[in-house]
Amino acid sequence: MAIWTIARTTVGEAMRKKVLNICLIVAIAMIVISLSFTQFSFKQDMTIVKSLGLFVILLAGFVISLLMCVSLIPNEVERRTIYTILAKPVNRYEFVVGKFLGGLLTLAINIGIMGAVFVLMVTLKAAFGTDVQSTAGGVGVAVEAAARKVQAFDPQLVLGVVMIYFQFVVLSAVVMLFSVFLTPTVNFFASAGVYIVGSAAGIWKSMYVSGSEANPVVKGFYMLVSNVLPNFDRFNIQNKLIHPVQEFRGGPMEYVGLTVLYAVLYSLVVMIAAVIVFERKEV
Amino acid sequence: MAAAIEIQGLTKRYKNPLGGELTAVDNLDLTVEKGEIFGFLGPNGAGKTTTIKVLLGLLFPTTGKALVLGKPAGDIEVKKRIAYLPESPYFYEYMSAREVLYFYADLFKIPRSTRKGLVDDLLARVGMTNAADKPLRQYSKGMLQRVGIAQALLNEPELIFLDEPTSGLDPIAHADICNLILDLKVQGKTVFVSSHQLSDIEAIGDRVSILVGGKLAMQGAVKELLTTQQMEVIADGAGDALVSAIKGYVAECEIHAGRLTAFLETSENLDKVVDAVLKSDATLVSVNPRRRTLEKLFVDTVRGGR
Numbered sequence: 001m002a003i004w005t006i007a008r009t010t011v012g013e014a015m016r017k018k019v020l021n022i023c024l025i026v027a028i029a030m031i032v033i034s035l036s037f038t039q040f041s042f043k044q045d046m047t048i049v050k051s052l053g054l055f056v057i058l059l060a061g062f063v064i065s066l067l068m069c070v071s072l073i074p075n076e077v078e079r080r081t082i083y084t085i086l087a088k089p090v091n092r093y094e095f096v097v098g099k100f101l102g103g104l105l106t107l108a109i110n111i112g113i114m115g116a117v118f119v120l121m122v123t124l125k126a127a128f129g130t131d132v133q134s135t136a137g138g139v140g141v142a143v144e145a146a147a148r149k150v151q152a153f154d155p156q157l158v159l160g161v162v163m164i165y166f167q168f169v170v171l172s173a174v175v176m177l178f179s180v181f182l183t184p185t186v187n188f189f190a191s192a193g194v195y196i197v198g199s200a201a202g203i204w205k206s207m208y209v210s211g212s213e214a215n216p217v218v219k220g221f222y223m224l225v226s227n228v229l230p231n232f233d234r235f236n237i238q239n240k241l242i243h244p245v246q247e248f249r250g251g252p253m254e255y256v257g258l259t260v261l262y263a264v265l266y267s268l269v270v271m272i273a274a275v276i277v278f279e280r281k282e283v
Numbered sequence: 284m285a286a287a288i289e290i291q292g293l294t295k296r297y298k299n300p301l302g303g304e305l306t307a308v309d310n311l312d313l314t315v316e317k318g319e320i321f322g323f324l325g326p327n328g329a330g331k332t333t334t335i336k337v338l339l340g341l342l343f344p345t346t347g348k349a350l351v352l353g354k355p356a357g358d359i360e361v362k363k364r365i366a367y368l369p370e371s372p373y374f375y376e377y378m379s380a381r382e383v384l385y386f387y388a389d390l391f392k393i394p395r396s397t398r399k400g401l402v403d404d405l406l407a408r409v410g411m412t413n414a415a416d417k418p419l420r421q422y423s424k425g426m427l428q429r430v431g432i433a434q435a436l437l438n439e440p441e442l443i444f445l446d447e448p449t450s451g452l453d454p455i456a457h458a459d460i461c462n463l464i465l466d467l468k469v470q471g472k473t474v475f476v477s478s479h480q481l482s483d484i485e486a487i488g489d490r491v492s493i494l495v496g497g498k499l500a501m502q503g504a505v506k507e508l509l510t511t512q513q514m515e516v517i518a519d520g521a522g523d524a525l526v527s528a529i530k531g532y533v534a535e536c537e538i539h540a541g542r543l544t545a546f547l548e549t550s551e552n553l554d555k556v557v558d559a560v561l562k563s564d565a566t567l568v569s570v571n572p573r574r575r576t577l578e579k580l581f582v583d584t585v586r587g588g589r
Contacts, residue, residue, distance in 0.1 A: 005389040009375060016377050079373045084434065087339045087367035087444075088390040089359050282342045 002090045003098040010072065010102020015109065020064050024110050027060035031118050035125055047242055049125055053118040054160050054238045061111050065168040066191055068106060069175035070184045072099045073278075082283050093275040100176050100271060107168055115161035123153050159256050160241045166263040167235035171195055173267035174230065177274040180281060194229055201231040230266055234259050285353035287442050287473040288315035288338060293347035295333050295497075307333040309497040310347070315475060315490075317441075320468050322484035322505070323477040325494035326585055331477040332370070334494070335444050338475075339367055352442060363391070366440035370447040370477075372431035376420040380411050380430045383419065387434045405433040410459065425456035432463060442473045449480050461487055485509070485577035493584045501584045508580055513573035514547040516556055521565040528559040546573060 014020060034052045037045045073096070076082040085095060174194050178187040197204075204226035207219075237255070250258075290313040296304045308330040315321045325331050336342040337349050340357020349356040352364055374383045384402040393401065406415045409429040419427065428448065435443055445464070449457045457480075465487055467474050478484055484491060485505060492502040501508070513534075518525070521543035526536055532552035533545040543565065547553060553570070560567050 001392055002390055005386060009386055013375055013377065080369055080371075081373050081375065083336075083339075083341060083369045084367060084372065084374070084387070084431075085390065086341055087362065087365070088387060089362040089392075090390055091359060280343070283336075 002094040003101060006085070006090075006095060006098025007102035007105060010099050011105045011109070014068050014102065014106040017068070020068060020106075020110070023060050023063050023067075024113065027056050027114050028117050030056045031114065031121055035121050046122070046125065049122055050157065050242045051238065053122065054157075054164070054241070057111060057114045057118060057161060058164050058238075060114060061107065061164050061168045062171070062195065064110050065103070065107050065172050066175060066188060066195075069100075069103045069172045070179060070187045070191065072103055072176065073179045074184050077283055086283065092279050092281075096176065096180070096275050096278045097271065100172065100274075103172050103176070104169055107172060108165060111161065111165045111168070115158070115164075118161065119153075119157050122157060126154075156241050156252060159252055160238055163235045163237050163256060163259060166260050167230075167232050170230045170232070170263050170266050170270075173270040173274070177270050177277070180274050180277045195232060197225060198230045198232040199236070200233065201226050201229065202233040231262070234262065285350070286314045287317045287319075287352060288313065288321075288475065289348075289350040290314070290334070290338075291348045293334070293337065293349055294345050295330070295337060295342060296345045306497055308337070308494075311494070311497070311499055313492060313499065313502070315473060317473050318468065318471050319489040320464060320474045320476065320487055322488035322491035323475060323494070324479075324481070324484065324491055324581060329494040330497040331494055332446060333497075335367075335446055335475075335477060339365075339444065363438060364440060365442045365444065366435035366438060367444045368428075368431045368435045368446065368448055370450065371424070372427060372434075374419055374427070374430065374434075377418055379416045379418055380406060380422075380426075380433070381415045383430055384433055384437065387437055391438045393437065401437065405436055408436070409433045409463075425452050428452060428456065428460070432460065440472065442475065443467060445474060445476045445478075447478055447480075448476060449478065449483055457483075481577045481581055491577070493581060495585050500587075501580070505577065509575045509577060511573055511575055512549045514550050514553050515569075515571050515573040516543075516545045516547070516553075516560065517568040517570075518543045518545075518560045518563075518565040519568055521560075521563065525559060525563045525565055528563070529556045532556050542568075 031053050034049045034056075037048050073082075076085070076099075082095070086092065171191065171194075175187060175191045178190050182190060204222045207222045237252075240252075290311055293308055293311040293313075294306065295308040296306050298304055311330075311334065313334075323331055323334070333342060337344050338351055338356045340362070344356075351358070351361050354361045375386070378386065381402060384405060385398060388398045388402060403412075406412045409432050411426065411429050411433065414422070414426060419430070422430070432448070435445075448464070449460050452460065461483055464474050464476065468487075468489075476484065476488070488505050490502070490504050491508065493500045516533075520541050521538055522541075525543060526538065529545060530536065532547065532555050534548045535546040537544055543560075545556060547556065557567065557570060
């Protein structure tokens with residue numbers, strides 16, 4: 001119950017943060033503006049709208065999760081609100097988990113709003129968009145209109161948004177762990193670094209797998225980086241969604257399901273570490 | 284019956300990131316009995332807040348033992364029976380006083396069915412009913428302090444830690460909080476007050492301890508600490524002849540606008556001084572045991588301790 005009380009309050013506070021609101025508004029504006037692309041063929045326009053929309057959600061999600069989570073615990077210490085909370089019958093783990101869940105809920109609301117606007121915009125574009133080339137030529141309009149009706153709502157885009165959310169669940173857990181012992185500024189750069197390195201996990205893995213003649217120390221480093229740091233590359237399914245020629249191994253639902261499971265387990269382990277550290281932290 | 288607070292050999296050292304250590308509390312022994320108002324005094328940096336934080340489980344002792352209501356400090360069961368008002372309390376500013384109290388009531392797992400009535404009562408008790416639904420960012424320091432007091436009383440605590448409860452308050456709020464502390468004592472609760480408002484502690488405290496440089500420099504009952512053997516004699520219409528007559532019996536003697544104030548180290552020569560006053564043209568105004576102020580005791584202790 002204390003976890004839920006703290007989580008609810010965290011959401012209430014985070015949703016009032018101007019910097020996060022501005023991120024959300026700018027992201028929504030960019031998604032909406034992308035509707036105005038009518039320079040190319042309908043298919044190309046759709047590709048641009050989808051790519052841009054998912055990229056904007058990814059970028060905004062990254063900024064929101066980092067800016068929000070980096071200050072969740074330090075702010076409580078700085079403002080001394082933590083004293084009155086931990087002086088109540090609240091276990092330290094309840095406090096950390098409550099803050100984390102509050103952060104995840106805030107993230108879900110923000111990404112959910114952006115995702116809903118994105119899917120709506122793509123659907124509208126697909127249903128009512130104008131194809132400059134085909135209308136100019138006057139050929140194939142009826143065929144294309146029929147095709148649009150079929151593809152107007154693309155449920156796979158929702159999977160893309162879900163994958164974006166879950167990679168920031170993992171990032172938020174990492175930020176929370178760091179926030180227990182790092183200052184917010186150091187945490188910001190450390191977590192951003194983990195995200196950047198983790199997003200290239202595929203590259204590190206290929207380097208230690210393929211580089212058989214490489215120095216064992218270098219191989220060991222690549223192996224460590226690709227196995228210990230979160231593999232954010234795994235969440236990157238935008239290309240497969242936008243260009244369906246690239247197929248998911250085992251189908252999209254299975255891939256997404258396994259990746260979500262990975263996110264949950266990884267976050268769980270990181271949060272257990274955060275709780276252990278916070279149990280002995282002096283505030 | 285276990286004491287409300289028992290501290291034995293408590294030492295708290297902070298590690299300096301650049302090397303070395305800072306000893307905030309040094310081998311402190313302290314006992315606070317149930318039902319008393321205990322003044323925890325000391326200059327800035329004496330280790331008062333550190334000690335309170337150890338007692339609340341926010342900090343961990345380097346060495347020594349701290350028991351609160353018979354259990355180790357920080358025990359979750361103990362936290363159900365205690366309360367804490369930090370110095371200049373901060374709450375979530377977007378909330379109203381009522382929402383803040385609901386938030387803390389939820390942390391105490393107070394059932395929703397009784398929560399509203401309890402919160403309404405507390406808001407009335409601290410005089411915040413009219414402003415209860417305004418966001419906290421519109422509150423003055425005194426109003427925030429009242430909300431802080433209200434959150435500290437939600438669980439009907441047996442032991443209440445108050446850190447500078449009256450600092451920066453206007454005289455009305457100041458008096459209200461002093462009265463509230465006295466009410467708590469009447470209800471049988473133990474109040475542990477850390478304060479620089481020495482006159483408050485002198486007026487309402489049962490016992491005090493003075494911490495200097497992390498060490499206990501003085502401890503005892505307020506009445507005993509402030510009572511001295513010294514006597515004070517006051518007379519009006521006194522002249523130099525009277526001063527000459529009593530000079531050999533008093534420790535200090537001064538005349539301002541005809542009023543004589545004389546201090547005697549003991550009551551041994553009191554009758555001689557009184558006789559001299561009565562035989563003179565002066566009028567005896569009063570003869571009283573001389574009482575030290577807590578401020579004087581504090582200053583003497585701190586200066587002596589340094």
